[in-house]
Amino acid sequence: MLLLIFAVLAGWMADTVNNPAAAIVVNIDNDAPAEIFIQVGKRRSISRVRFRVDADDVGSGNPVNGNRSIDIQLFIRAPAANPLTGFLTVDSSTPLNNGSGATIPVSEISWTSSSPDIPSGSFAGTSSQQLASFTSSVEVSDRHTFSYKNRNVYDAGTYNGQVTYTWFAP
Amino acid sequence: MNTYIKQLVAVASLYICSSISYSVQAETSSVTDGPGDNMTSSVRLKLRVIIPRFLQFQVGNAGASVDTISFQPTADTVGNGVAVPGTGGNASGGSGTSVVLRSNAGQIAIVADNDGGGGGLGSSGAISLSEITAHSDSSDLQTPQLSDGGATTTTATLTDGDITDRRATWSYAYKNSHPVEPGSYDVEIVYTAVSP
Numbered sequence: 001m002l003l004l005i006f007a008v009l010a011g012w013m014a015d016t017v018n019n020p021a022a023a024i025v026v027n028i029d030n031d032a033p034a035e036i037f038i039q040v041g042k043r044r045s046i047s048r049v050r051f052r053v054d055a056d057d058v059g060s061g062n063p064v065n066g067n068r069s070i071d072i073q074l075f076i077r078a079p080a081a082n083p084l085t086g087f088l089t090v091d092s093s094t095p096l097n098n099g100s101g102a103t104i105p106v107s108e109i110s111w112t113s114s115s116p117d118i119p120s121g122s123f124a125g126t127s128s129q130q131l132a133s134f135t136s137s138v139e140v141s142d143r144h145t146f147s148y149k150n151r152n153v154y155d156a157g158t159y160n161g162q163v164t165y166t167w168f169a170p
Numbered sequence: 171m172n173t174y175i176k177q178l179v180a181v182a183s184l185y186i187c188s189s190i191s192y193s194v195q196a197e198t199s200s201v202t203d204g205p206g207d208n209m210t211s212s213v214r215l216k217l218r219v220i221i222p223r224f225l226q227f228q229v230g231n232a233g234a235s236v237d238t239i240s241f242q243p244t245a246d247t248v249g250n251g252v253a254v255p256g257t258g259g260n261a262s263g264g265s266g267t268s269v270v271l272r273s274n275a276g277q278i279a280i281v282a283d284n285d286g287g288g289g290g291l292g293s294s295g296a297i298s299l300s301e302i303t304a305h306s307d308s309s310d311l312q313t314p315q316l317s318d319g320g321a322t323t324t325t326a327t328l329t330d331g332d333i334t335d336r337r338a339t340w341s342y343a344y345k346n347s348h349p350v351e352p353g354s355y356d357v358e359i360v361y362t363a364v365s366p
Contacts, residue, residue: 048216156223168210
């Protein structure tokens with residue numbers, strides 16, 4: 001079986017070299033099931049964005065940029081005869097906490113988008129904040145740069161939390 | 171024959187890609203629909219904010235310069251017991267000095283000392299610091315009363331948890347209780363904010 005695949009690939013490669021202008025014909029099955037896909041940050045683990053406030057700048061109102069930007073990719077695919085609309089929402093209702101009872105609302109964090117597909121904005125601190133919607137079939141790639149607003153003084157500590165992006169097609 | 175081989179490879183590639191996208195990994199999610207089903211996929215993003223301990227204390231103007239509050243009784247009022255308000259502070263109209271105290275490091279104490287470490291105004295402490303009264307316009311950020319011995323203390327009212335975010339205007343007056351020799355009498359007060 002391995003030898004057979006190798007032979008097939010070798011034949012295709014040789015053919016590409018000998019006939020560079022030849023076309024590749026792909027037949028797409030119109031009965032393929034609809035599909036949605038989303039990826040935020042790393043593929044195999046949960047990405048983290050960290051904001052470190054300087055001691056002489058706590059609560060100054062000067063935004064603090066996150067240590068990394070996050071790539072967001074999503075697509076929705078459906079037969080043209082039965083298009084679907086996908087909605088991207090985010091749950092930011094659980095505040096960040098320092099493990100000692102102090103919290104920071106996630107609404108203190110905003111982002112800037114590299115494209116208008118998923119517009120720049122701030123987390124609302126709610127369970128279902130709609131960020132964007134797209135009609136099939138489309139693929140979207142965006143990069144978000146996050147920022148901590150740094151508007152208030154909070155207890156010292158390391159505050160952890162997470163948001164959940166939901167991509168759904170009803 | 172060549173066309174057949176190309177189609178075979180293309181189909182094989184599509185199958186491999188399709189198999190990968192069907193798997194659901196940690197922060198990649200892909201869903202295909204069943205009959206009448208909604209499709210929903212969720213991924214997470216962790217956030218971390220690191221807030222350090224800090225203490226910011228400002229009396230008067232910002233920067234390295236030291237503000238001066240002056241008391242100047244007129245010749246016909248020296249020692250008459252009528253208090254003379256201070257002038258020259260950075261607060262509105264020079265009536266006093268503005269004070270800012272911000273911290274997340276717990277209960278903050280404010281200590282007042284003088285540069286003589288045991289004297290009053292003037293090189294020989296000719297005028298006792300008990301002749302100077304200090305007043306705060308905020309009960310949450312009281313000013314220590316001045317003394318020749320120093321080390322008088324107040325505590326600021328916490329705003330929330332370990333947080334202090336207070337502002338006040340501290341104003342001063344010279345009691346003018348008794349006559350003293352003519353001249354200029356100086357002292358430098360050192361305020362220190364102390365966290366636990």
